Amino acid sequence: KNEVEQSPQNLTAQEGEFITINCSYSVGISALHWLQQHPGGGIVSLFMLSSGKKKHGRLIATINIQEKHSSLHITASHPRDSAVYICAVLDSIIQGAQKLVFGQGTRLTINP
Amino acid sequence: DARVTQTPRHKVTEMGQEVTMRCQPILGHNTVFWYRQTMMQGLELLAYFRNRAPLDDSGMPKDRFSAEMPDATLATLKIQPSEPRDSAVYFCASGFLLSGSLSGELFFGEGSRLTVL
Numbered sequence: 001k002n003e004v005e006q007s008p009q010n011l012t013a014q015e016g017e018f019i020t021i022n023c024s025y026s027v028g029i030s031a032l033h034w035l036q037q038h039p040g041g042g043i044v045s046l047f048m049l050s051s052g053k054k055k056h057g058r059l060i061a062t063i064n065i066q067e068k069h070s071s072l073h074i075t076a077s078h079p080r081d082s083a084v085y086i087c088a089v090l091d092s093i094i095q096g097a098q099k100l101v102f103g104q105g106t107r108l109t110i111n112p
Numbered sequence: 113d114a115r116v117t118q119t120p121r122h123k124v125t126e127m128g129q130e131v132t133m134r135c136q137p138i139l140g141h142n143t144v145f146w147y148r149q150t151m152m153q154g155l156e157l158l159a160y161f162r163n164r165a166p167l168d169d170s171g172m173p174k175d176r177f178s179a180e181m182p183d184a185t186l187a188t189l190k191i192q193p194s195e196p197r198d199s200a201v202y203f204c205a206s207g208f209l210l211s212g213s214l215s216g217e218l219f220f221g222e223g224s225r226l227t228v229l
Binding site: 042043045088101103105 | 156201
């Protein structure tokens, strides 16, 4: 079983729809990242969060440490949001060191 | 506009050849990560450095891969000899590690796409 599980693996929606991508993890973490990878391959860090909620434009990320679960929401989705969204958790392995563990990614396609 | 710079962006080479990939982290960041991305495995951590010292390279095949930070502005990942299974996109990322935890965002380079024939 993967340490970080994302769902769904693929998601296709119409422009304007509200999108939710989920991430569940089984390891103890100090922080969680949501990354966006566009078809060109570049990776952008969207959020880093360790508790509560963060909002940036139409993107909202939440995390529940007790339930080991995070969600990424996109409001009023747009075709330019089409990308692979990757959840990554910082797994503390030894004191002072951290290992980033990735989910398998969610491929989002927003149709006009 | 600070960013992580990787070279080369694309590399095609023959099996057995040496490959060196370079990364210039963002000035002031003290942590550098090397990742590999393939269709089958997704993103995998290969190695990372804090203050130029290697902290974890357990994800790296030691017999052929080596990672170094000769100075604070340059990280290198070398494969010798290269094999077709090394074909992947290699990403470098930098951030700032404070008291055992990344205190801010991670910044990724655009990746080096390696094809080993």
